Structure formats: structure tokens, C-alpha cells
Amino acid sequence: MKGYVGKRIQKVDALDKVLGKPLYSVxxxxxxxxxxxxxxxxxxxxxIKKVDASKxxxxxxxxxxxxxxxxxxxxxxxxxxxxxxxxxKEKSRYLGDRLAVVAAxxxxxxxxxxxxxxxxxxxxxxxxxxxxxxxxxxxxxxESGQVLCDHPYNKGNVxxxxxxxxxxxxxxxxxxxxxxxxxxxxQHVDHVALELxxxxxxxxxxxxxxxxxxxxxxxxxIQTDVARVLGIRMDQxxxxxxGAIGGAFGRREDISVHIILPLMAKLTGRPVKWAMTRGESMxxxxxxxxxxxRLKTGIKKDGTITAWQSEVIGDSGAYASTxxxxxxxxxxxxxxxxxxxxxxxxxxxxxxNNTYSxxxxxxxxxxxxxxxxxxxxxxxxxxxxxxxxxxxxNAFRIGSCTSNGQILTTSVGTVDTILTAREHFGxxxxxxxPHKKRGVGMATIMFGCGYGEGFPDHSIAGAKVTDDGRILIxxxxxxxxxxxxxxxxxxxxxxxxxxPESIDLADSDTATTRNAGSTSATRQTIFSGNAVKxxxxxxxxxxxHRGNVELGRAYPELSTIDGDLILHGxxxxxxxxxxxxxxxDKGEPLExxxxxxxRTDIDYGSGQGDVVYVAxxxxxQYVEVEVDTETGEVxxxxxVAAPDVGTAINxxxxxxxxxxxxxxxxxxxxxxxxxxxxxxxxxxxxxTYLIPTSLDVPDVETIIVESGDACGPFGAKGIGEPAMxxxxxxxxxxxxxxxxxxxxxxxxxxxxxxxxxxxxxxEVEHE
Amino acid sequence: MAKYxxxxxxxxxxxxxxxxxxxxxxxxxxxQMKLLGTKESCGKGECGACTVLMDGKSVASCLVLAIQANGxxxxxVEGLGGEEALHPLQQAxxxxxxxQCGFCTPGMLMSAKYLLDxxxxxxxxxIRAGLAGNLCRCTGYVKIIDAIQAVAExxxxx
Numbered sequence: 001m002k003g004y005v006g007k008r009i010q011k012v013d014a015l016d017k018v019l020g021k022p023l024y025s026v027x028x029x030x031x032x033x034x035x036x037x038x039x040x041x042x043x044x045x046x047x048i049k050k051v052d053a054s055k056x057x058x059x060x061x062x063x064x065x066x067x068x069x070x071x072x073x074x075x076x077x078x079x080x081x082x083x084x085x086x087x088x089k090e091k092s093r094y095l096g097d098r099l100a101v102v103a104a105x106x107x108x109x110x111x112x113x114x115x116x117x118x119x120x121x122x123x124x125x126x127x128x129x130x131x132x133x134x135x136x137x138x139x140x141x142x143e144s145g146q147v148l149c150d151h152p153y154n155k156g157n158v159x160x161x162x163x164x165x166x167x168x169x170x171x172x173x174x175x176x177x178x179x180x181x182x183x184x185x186x187q188h189v190d191h192v193a194l195e196l197x198x199x200x201x202x203x204x205x206x207x208x209x210x211x212x213x214x215x216x217x218x219x220x221x222i223q224t225d226v227a228r229v230l231g232i233r234m235d236q237x238x239x240x241x242x243g244a245i246g247g248a249f250g251r252r253e254d255i256s257v258h259i260i261l262p263l264m265a266k267l268t269g270r271p272v273k274w275a276m277t278r279g280e281s282m283x284x285x286x287x288x289x290x291x292x293x294r295l296k297t298g299i300k301k302d303g304t305i306t307a308w309q310s311e312v313i314g315d316s317g318a319y320a321s322t323x324x325x326x327x328x329x330x331x332x333x334x335x336x337x338x339x340x341x342x343x344x345x346x347x348x349x350x351x352x353n354n355t356y357s358x359x360x361x362x363x364x365x366x367x368x369x370x371x372x373x374x375x376x377x378x379x380x381x382x383x384x385x386x387x388x389x390x391x392x393x394n395a396f397r398i399g400s401c402t403s404n405g406q407i408l409t410t411s412v413g414t415v416d417t418i419l420t421a422r423e424h425f426g427x428x429x430x431x432x433x434p435h436k437k438r439g440v441g442m443a444t445i446m447f448g449c450g451y452g453e454g455f456p457d458h459s460i461a462g463a464k465v466t467d468d469g470r471i472l473i474x475x476x477x478x479x480x481x482x483x484x485x486x487x488x489x490x491x492x493x494x495x496x497x498x499x500p501e502s503i504d505l506a507d508s509d510t511a512t513t514r515n516a517g518s519t520s521a522t523r524q525t526i527f528s529g530n531a532v533k534x535x536x537x538x539x540x541x542x543x544x545h546r547g548n549v550e551l552g553r554a555y556p557e558l559s560t561i562d563g564d565l566i567l568h569g570x571x572x573x574x575x576x577x578x579x580x581x582x583x584x585d586k587g588e589p590l591e592x593x594x595x596x597x598x599r600t601d602i603d604y605g606s607g608q609g610d611v612v613y614v615a616x617x618x619x620x621q622y623v624e625v626e627v628d629t630e631t632g633e634v635x636x637x638x639x640v641a642a643p644d645v646g647t648a649i650n651x652x653x654x655x656x657x658x659x660x661x662x663x664x665x666x667x668x669x670x671x672x673x674x675x676x677x678x679x680x681x682x683x684x685x686x687x688t689y690l691i692p693t694s695l696d697v698p699d700v701e702t703i704i705v706e707s708g709d710a711c712g713p714f715g716a717k718g719i720g721e722p723a724m725x726x727x728x729x730x731x732x733x734x735x736x737x738x739x740x741x742x743x744x745x746x747x748x749x750x751x752x753x754x755x756x757x758x759x760x761x762x763e764v765e766h767e
Numbered sequence: 768m769a770k771y772x773x774x775x776x777x778x779x780x781x782x783x784x785x786x787x788x789x790x791x792x793x794x795x796x797x798x799q800m801k802l803l804g805t806k807e808s809c810g811k812g813e814c815g816a817c818t819v820l821m822d823g824k825s826v827a828s829c830l831v832l833a834i835q836a837n838g839x840x841x842x843x844v845e846g847l848g849g850e851e852a853l854h855p856l857q858q859a860x861x862x863x864x865x866x867q868c869g870f871c872t873p874g875m876l877m878s879a880k881y882l883l884d885x886x887x888x889x890x891x892x893x894i895r896a897g898l899a900g901n902l903c904r905c906t907g908y909v910k911i912i913d914a915i916q917a918v919a920e921x922x923x924x925x
Contacts, residue, residue: 010861017869018857020804020844024870027803192904194808194816194870246806246870247904278809481868481905652864656906660867663907686813686902694898694908 004493005714008652009500012486013244013479022244025198026275028213033200034063036264036274037110039100039117040284041092044318044353044679045127045141048090049120051099056116061109064268065117067100071263075229077255079221079358081159081320083142086229086259092121093141094318094353095680096284101260103268107275126679130292130315130350133157141318141351157351159320162328164310164345164607166403172307172342176298180379184295184371185745188315188674189288189667191360192691193480195246197285198275201261205269210262211238215245217252217478218518223510226258234510237262241478241508248480249664250359253520254286254321279684286358287674289326290315293334293371298342303385303393308335308403310371312347314364317356324349326357330364332404332607336372337414337446337618338391339400345607353679359520361664362721365447366728370746373443373729378742387733388422391444396618405608411710411717413618413644418444421642424703425622429637435629438637439738443730444620447722448613449712450523450600457523458597460514461531462506463492463539465590469563469577471498473535474506477516477528482720483653484524488532490649491713495536496543497560498576514593522718525649526615527596529713534594542590543576546583550574598711615710617717619643621662621726625734632754634735636666639700639727646710646717657723658702665727667692670747775836777802778846786833793817793828795836796843804844804873808902815901818874819843825881827900844873847880855923856880859914862924867905875901879915888919 016022041048053065068087076082088097100117104110127133127141140156173179199214210232216222219239227234245252257274264272276284291314298307312334314327331347362369380390395414401407421442431438451457462474473492479485485505493500506513516528540560547558547565557568566573580590602609624638641658648654671690675682683689708715732743741756770785777800786795796802796819805828806816812827819828820842848854856879859865866872875898882889882897889897894915895908903911917923 008864011864011866013869014861014864014866015850017866017872018844018853018860018876019848019850020802020873022869023803024806026807027797192902194806194814194868194902194904196808244869246808247868249904278811481870483867652910656864656867656910659907659909660903660905661907664904685811686809687811691902691904692907693900693902694895694912697908699909699912700907 003497004490004500005649006647007490009486009490009650011483012489017244023242024195024244024246025214025242026196028200028242029273030200030202030271033271033273034103034105034268035107035110036260036272037102037107037114038098039114041088041095041097041099042119043092043121043123044095045124046092046121047124048088048092048099049122052118053100056102056113059109059113059116061105062102062113063105064103064264065100065113066267073231075231077225077229077259078320079254079322080324084319094355096355101264103264103272126353128352128354128676128679130313130352133350133352134348141353158348159316159351160324160349162331162347163605164332164343164403166405166608167342169307169309169342169344173298175300175306177301178299178383179296180299180375181296182375182378183744184293184374186291186367186370187746188290188354188676189360189672190282190674190689191249191251193247193249193251196276196278196281197256199257199261200271200273201265202271203262203265209236209238210265211240212258212262213240213242214257214261215242215252217248217480217520219476219478219508219510220515221518222255222258225255226262229259230263238509238511245478245480248519249361250520251286252480253359253518256285278686282674282684282689283355283681286321287317287355288360289323289357289364289367291330291367293368295334295371295375297375297379299379299383303383303390305338305340305394307342308340310334310345312345314347314349315352315354315357316349317352317354319356321356321358323357326359326364330368333365334368334372335403336376337396337444338394339396343403354676355681362725363521365721366725369443369445369725370729373445373726374732377733377736387442388418392418396446402612404602404612406610406612411615411646411707413705413707414444414446416705416707417618417620417642417644420703420705421620421622421640424642424701425640428624431626436626437629437738438624438626439734440622440624441730441733441737442620442622443726443733445722445725446616446618447522447725449521449526449615449617449718450613451521452600452613453602454600457517457527458595459516459527459531460593460595461516461528461535462514462591462593463535465576465580467577467581469575471496471503472506473503473532474513475516475528475532476508476513477524478508478519480519482657483650484519484528486653487525487529487649491529491532492536495533496540498563502563522617522721525716525718526712529649529716530596531594533713534596535592538592538594539590542592543579546579546590550579550582615712615717617643617645617719617722619722619726621730623730623734625731625738627735627738627753629739629757632750632757634670634748634753636698636731638698641700641702642705643702643719643722644705644707645719646712647706647708647715648704649714649716651704654704654719655702657719659700661723662700662727663692663697665724666697666731668746669728669731671749673747771834773834773837775838776840778842788834790833791829792831792833792836795833796828802843802845806870806873808870815878816871816874818877818901820877820881823884825878844876847876855918856915859918859923863910863914863917865906865910865914871901871903875903875911883919891916
């Protein structure tokens with residue numbers, strides 16, 4: 001049934017946002033609040049000999065300065081491996097390692113105090129290149145206490161090796177008529193969420209409890225890790241999401257301000273606030289993982305892919321965060337949405353002294369798609385195939401088997417999205433000048449929604465009727481701007497047949513809302529969407545049950561309309577508010593919960609499983625570019641996107657994700673790179689790290705494909721990450737179509753494009 | 768540090784402050800006046816989140832010293848329109864899905880107001896140029912441009 005689902009409902013938080021009303025983390029303050037500033041390591045890889053804060057402590061206005069020596073009891077932290085120290089004791093492993101924290105009456109004093117802290121250190125070799133890190137004589141970045149796998153490379157710096165084995169890849173290559181081998185590379189990218197990391201904390205000594213206000217993609221997970229690090233019970237730490245979150249894109253999965261704030265609140269006995277600067281944020285916080293993909297593909301003369309082999313090296317940077325999962329996932333999906341009988345892969349997760357890598361929109365799948373869709377395009381071009389036809393020949397369909405061994409039984413959109421995008425795109429236009437060349441490129445991708453791979457993945461939501469007849473939906477699901485709040489309202493409205501305006505959402509707060517899992521992995525539409533749907537359905541059951549008791553009629557004669565319970569064929573009705581009061585007085589309040597907790601599985605030895613992900617989103621994009629052969633500049637003129645989202649709960653929201661994702665992909669393809677010189681970021685600000693402006697981007701034309709029948713609410717699947725994944729390879733494929741240059745590394749800066757054009761011209765002259 | 772007298776009009780009301788010479792306009796607005804709708808994201812005039820109108824011109828309030836605003840008239844997002852009387856741009860941003868995380872929204876609205884005040888019927892390309900100083904990481908700009916175009920063309924749903 002579609003009532004409020006599929007409608008372009010206005011975002012529930014848009015009114016407040018256009019008025020400038022929501023309080024983001026940086027907007028918070030409390031009476032008597034202190035300001036924190038952090039001293040970072042002066043060198044990306046060094047033995048810390050001495051940190052002397054005595055002069056800083058004497059500065060008027062400074063309330064507290066701590067170094068590692070003051071808090072020896074703190075445990076280490078990290079999303080998967082707990083390999084990060086809150087304050088480093090003996091060694092710095094990247095430029096964002098923390099040596100001291102200052103709490104002062106104002107920010108200016110705190111900044112001055114940092115300059116008074118004396119640090120003695122002994123520099124070590126800085127390892128910026130994962131290949132160097134893997135060499136046997138490379139110094140170990142983590143000496144002891146690490147969970148490391150057994151492997152033939154440097155024992156210290158390779159954090160994980162993962163494998164995938166499907167079929168017999170050697171037999172597959174033997175069957176092939178052609179073998180194609182290429183190496184592709186991706187770069188460090190910053191999320192550039194507009195809101196910087198910030199937060200505020202308060203410690204109540206009477207109850208020995210902490211309250212933390214700071215944005216989190218997963219409040220309950222951060223609560224678990226922070227409580228463990230501080231050595232307190234989880235219920236002693238309450239995390240409240242601020243009124244709004246200014247973008248996330250994966251960055252807010254990791255701990256930023258979340259430990260130091262409550263720690264300093266307790267040590268100073270006063271509320272504390274910490275707001276990072278852009279440079280601080282770029283150097284300290286996670287990056288998109290840089291990758292090397294070595295792909296080998298076997299093809300028959302008729303275009304059938306017989307075998308695909310991937311060797312994947314990912315730069316985890318100084319700490320693990322989620323890089324091990326990102327990197328093996330990139331390897332798992334690096335043969336794309338293609339039905340290939342023989343697939344083999346290996347991936348290496350490698351420590352370096354770069355800023356550590358973590359989740360960023362796509363979680364490995366974005367980088368993998370750059371590699372596999374470049375590989376597919378190069379093969380099509382070399383074999384004389386039309387790029388779309390070559391993909392269609394090998395594309396997933398119902399009954400296809402993924403590289404992870406999962407048979408796809410439902411909602412498989414590869415073919416539909418290719419055909420839809422191709423038809424809508426039409427043909428390319430005429431170049432605007434003789435030295436400018438136009439080209440068209442396409443790419444098609446798939447993305448597994450949810451954590452998958454057997455990782456526990458659930459969301460719990462609550463629904464209740466309040467005494468004034470409104471519905472209150474409770475979920476901790478973080479709305480980072482993408483709009484999960486709005487679709488939760490639409491889903492509840494649909495189930496309860498009540499207008500969205502009559503539905504309120506509880507604040508996301510670990511004290512009052514249950515675990516919804518993270519806003520990541522393109523999972524909230526499916527997971528929290530289903531949890532809200534189940535909660536609303538359970539609530540509807542209670543409404544009908546109470547209606548039956550009070551009105552004496554059974555289910556077929558009852559329905560809800562606009563906040564009233566109606567008895568069909570009569571004028572009898574009762575408002576839901578009245579019913580709620582009666583129900584509560586009788587000891588059976590109109591409250592319900594829903595939990596969505598589907599099973600997935602995998603065998604980590606082979607990377608094979610029956611249900612590795614609960615659903616897959618597909619997306620095909622066609623891109624038209626114009627390349628200036630004199631300057632190397634690439635102008636993206638059109639992006640046509642055809643994402644298969646199963647069912648679009650809110651088409652405007654889906655378009656918004658598609659447009660924003662495509663532009664993020666464009667930035668990654670053409671301009672974005674956080675450049676590390678021996679572990680030091682050379683462009684830590686928005687003057688030198690460029691992201692797309694309104695002048696850099698075309699209108700993204702999104703045609704939503706609804707294959708339906710997915711496991712999400714009303715057949716929906718997620719869109720957040722797959723929205724961006726095809727854009728970068730499609731742009732590179734279009735550049736090759738325009739000027740015949742074969743680029744393997746992102747980003748395609750004007751310098752790189754121009755150099756390749758000149759190299760090609762020289763080759764032509766020599767021939 | 769010495770303090771200097773500052774008289775200015777913010778969102779239609781007159782104010783007097785005594786400010787230090789290095790106080791930025793964005794800090795005056797946010798910290799002293801608690802007009803928190805104006806955001807800061809880069810501190811270098813690159814992102815446009817702190818855009819306000821100063822004597823009718825759009826400025827990055829992180830690049831303007833408060834004392835430079837002496838005698839000026841400042842308009843922030845709080846002065847654009849209220850809940851009961853939304854500015855057409857605010858209505859259009861809601862209707863067209865131009866708001867995602869909302870952090871760039873106040874600055875975008877102020878740049879859009881400056882654009883339409885000076886060029887009431889801009890082309891799509893002129894709108895793009897008018898927003899070039901305001902970064903958005905969520906929307907890809909498409910729906911923001913749609914919203915501004917709708918206002919310019921009088922296509923707002925009532």
C-alpha cells in the first residue's frame with residue numbers, strides 16, 4: 001500500500017534549517033564552560049622523549065593541562081582494533097597523534113598555552129608508501145600488543161590479509177582467449193563535511209555520570225567504546241546528538257572529540273567544549289583509503305568473462321579504524337556486478353605514517369568500482385565492444401552468483417539501470433571549440449546494503465500514541481542531512497494512515513532511544529526503516545486490539561484515518577488520543593517496538609557465503625565531458641544517473657543523494673587529493689584542498705529505477721553510498737573516449753590529463 | 768587588549784559594542800549576539816558558510832573584522848524571514864529539497880538573496896556564478912539552483 005510512501009514529502013527538519021535554528025555541536029555552550037585545545041605531535045613518526053607542560057600550567061586562565069603521564073589508566077580505542085591511544089605515551093605514528101590537552105577559560109588562552117608546552121622527540125623513518133611499509137626492513141609502526149596476522153611480509157606493518165576464492169581462477173584463465181592486466185590507484189580524500197568536529201561535555205559528580213553532546217553516526221557504538229576507554233559503565237555516559245549534524249559521509253563513525261571531552265569534564269569539574277579547526281580536522285581525522293588494485297581478467301572471444309583476479313593493497317595509515325574491513329570489502333567487490341564463475345582475490349591492509357584511513361561513502365566499493373569499471377572499459381575498447389553491450393553480456397541478473405557466492409534471487413537492477421541510463425542519455429553534443437574534445441563514458445556498479453558478512457546488524461525503534469493523539473517515533477538513527485528522519489515519518493504515516501504532520505520524532509539520545517546501528521553502509525532506509533515499520537505495525541495491532549475492546553468490533557470493521565479510529569458503516573469513532581488515555585489507564589499503553597535483525601553470513605577463509613548482504617543497490621551513470629586539449633581541463637557537461645533503489649520512499653530524497661553523491665564522485669575524479677609529503681599534509685585547508693563548487697558541476701539528471709521487491713520497507717533499498725560510486729570511473733571512461741588517453745590513477749588533474757595528451761601526441765608522431 | 772566602540776544595525780536593530788581590534792564579525796554575531804544561524808567552516812573565506820549581508824553586499828563574516836562593520840547594516844539568516852513570514856527563498860529551499868545537512872544553508876540563502884537583490888531574473892548560469900563562493904557537500908547544488916530559479920521565475924507554490 002502506498003499512501004505517504006513514494007511521495008515527495010518535505011524534509012521534516014527543513015523549516016528549522018532555513019531559519020538557521022538548529023544547534024549544531026559548535027553552537028552549544030553552558031554556564032562556566034571551559035575551552036579545550038590539543039597539542040599534536042610535531043613529527044609523523046617519532047619517539048616522544050619528553051612532554052613538559054609546566055610553563056603552560058602557569059599561564060593565567062589555564063585551568064588544566066594533561067599529558068599521557070597524567071592519565072595512565074586510559075585504555076586504547078578504535079572501531080575494530082583498539083590500537084589508538086587517547087594521548088600517546090612513547091611514540092607518535094602520525095601528525096594527528098595527541099600529546100597534551102589544555103583546558104582554559106577561553107580559546108585564545110588555550111591556544112597560547114599550547115605554545116608553552118615543550119616536546120623533545122627523536123624522529124624515525126616516516127613511511128608514507130604502503131609498498132615501503134611492506135618491505136621486510138621497514139621499521140614497525142606498531143611495536144607490540146597488536147593483533148597482527150601471520151604473513152610473509154613485514155610482521156609489523158601488515159595489519160590484515162584477506163582472501164576470496166570462488167571457482168578455479170587458473171582454469172578460468174586457461175579457458176580465456178584474451179588476458180587483460182592493469183593496475184589502478186586511488187588517493188587520500190577528505191570528507192569535507194561542512195560542520196567541523198566539535199562537542200561539549202558535562203560531568204555530574206553527584207551521580208558520577210557524564211553527558212556528551214557531539215555528532216555520531218552511531219551513538220551507541222561510540223558510547224560503548226568511550227565507556228570502555230574511561231573505565232565506566234555504559235549507563236554512566238549519556239550521548240545526546242546535537243540538534244542537527246552538518247554532514248558525515250563516514251567521518252563521524254570514528255571517535256574524534258568523544259573521549260577527551262568527558263575526560264576533561266571530569267578532570268576539571270566544569271563543562272568543557274572542543275571545536276576543531278579545518279586544518280586540525282583534516283590532519284587528525286580519517287581519510288578515504290588510498291588503494292592499489294592489480295586486476296587480471298580472462299575473456300573469451302565472444303566477450304564472456306571467464307576469470308577475474310584481484311590483488312588489492314590499501315593504506316590504513318597510522319591506525320586501523322575500519323580500514324581492514326574497507327580494504328577486504330574493496331577486494332571482494334572488485335569484479336563488479338558481473339557473473340563470473342572464477343574469481344580470486346587477496347587484499348593487504350597496511351599501516352603507514354599517513355593520517356589514518358576510515359569509512360568514507362562507499363567503504364571500499366567506491367575505489368573498487370573505479371578499478372573494475374576502468375578495467376571493463378579498457379577491455380571493451382580493446383576488443384571493439386560497445387561499452388554498454390559488453391557490460392550487459394556479463395551483467396548480474398536474477399540467479400547470478402556474486403563473487404562472494406551469493407545467488408541473487410530478487411531486486412537485481414544492473415540491466416535495467418544500464419538500459420534506463422543509456423536511453424535517457426541519448427547522444428553526445430558538439431564540442432564548443434576545435435581544441436576541445438567531447439567524450440561519453442558509462443559505469444555500472446552494485447553495493448551491498450548493511451554491514452553484511454555476518455556482522456551483527458540491527459535497528460530497534462519505538463512507536464507510541466501520545467495523549468494528544470500524536471504519534472511519537474523513537475529511533476537513535478542519526479540524520480546527518482541525508483533524511484532518515486523524514487522517511488521514518490513517511491513509513492510510520494503510511495502504516496498508521498496518519499498525516500506526517502501528526503508524527504513527532506524523539507531526539508537521538510542514548511538515554512532515551514534504543515540502538516539503531518550506524519548511519520553508514522547505506523543501511524538506515526532498510527534497517528531503521530524496517531524497525532519503524534515493524535514498530536508502527538505492532539502499534540497498529542495494539543490500537544485495533546484496544547479498539548476491539550472499547551468499541552466491540554473486530555479488525556475488518558476498524559481502520560485509522562487521520563488520527564481517529566473509525567468503525568466502518570457507523571458514525572462511531574474515537575480519537576487516538578482518547579484511546580491512548582483509556583489504554584494507559586487500563587495498564588496497556590499504546591506503545592510498541594520493532595526490531596529488524598536479519599541474518600547474513602560469510603566464511604572468511606574463502607569470502608563465500610549464502611547471504612552476504614541482505615540487499616544490493618545498483619546504479620548506472622552516463623557522463624559527457626569536454627576535454628580542453630590545450631589546458632588539460634575536464635568539464636563535466638552531463639551526468640545521467642539511474643539508481644535502482646527498489647522503492648523510492650521519498651523521490652526527492654533519492655534525487656538529493658544521487659545529485660550530491662555524483663558531485664562528490666566528480667570531485668574525487670578530477671580535483672580532490674589530500675597530499676602527504678612524508679606523512680605531512682601539504683594542503684590542510686579549503687584554499688588548497690578543492691572540492692566542487694557550483695561552477696564545476698552540471699545538473700545531475702536522475703531517473704529512479706524501482707525494481708521493488710527488496711527486503712527494506714515497501715521494497716526499498718538504500719542509496720547513500722551507491723549514489724556516488726559510478727561517477728569517477730564514468731568520468732575517466734569519458735575522458736578516454738574524448739581524447740584517447742588511458743589514465744589509471746585518480747584524480748585526473750589538468751596537469752595529468754595534459755601530460756597524457758602530450759605523451760600520446762608524441763607517440764603518434766613517432767609512429 | 769584595547770577596546771573600540773562599534774555601532775551597527777543587525778537585522779533592523781541598533782547595537783553598540785566595545786570590541787577588541789581582532790574580533791571578527793562572525794565572532795561578534797555568533798558569540799556576543801548569539802546569532803548562531805551564521806556558521807563557520809573554514810575560517811578563510813573559502814566555504815561561504817558565514818556569508819551575511821553588509822550594507823546589502825554579501826561578505827564572508829570570517830574575513831571581516833567586527834570594527835570594519837562600524838556604521839554598517841548587517842543582515843543574517845535570522846533577519847531574512849521568520850517562521851510565520853518565510854522569505855520566498857526559504858520557502859523555495861524547503862519545497863525544492865535544497866536542504867540536506869543544513870550547515871551551508873544560511874550562507875547559501877544570504878548569497879542567493881544578494882544575487883536576486885541585484886539580478887532579479889538570473890539565468891541558471893548566473894545563479895551558478897552567484898553561488899560559487901558557497902560550498903555544499905551534500906546536495907551537488909542542483910536543488911539549491913532549482914530553488915533560486917523558482918523564486919526568480921515566480922514559480923513558488925503557495
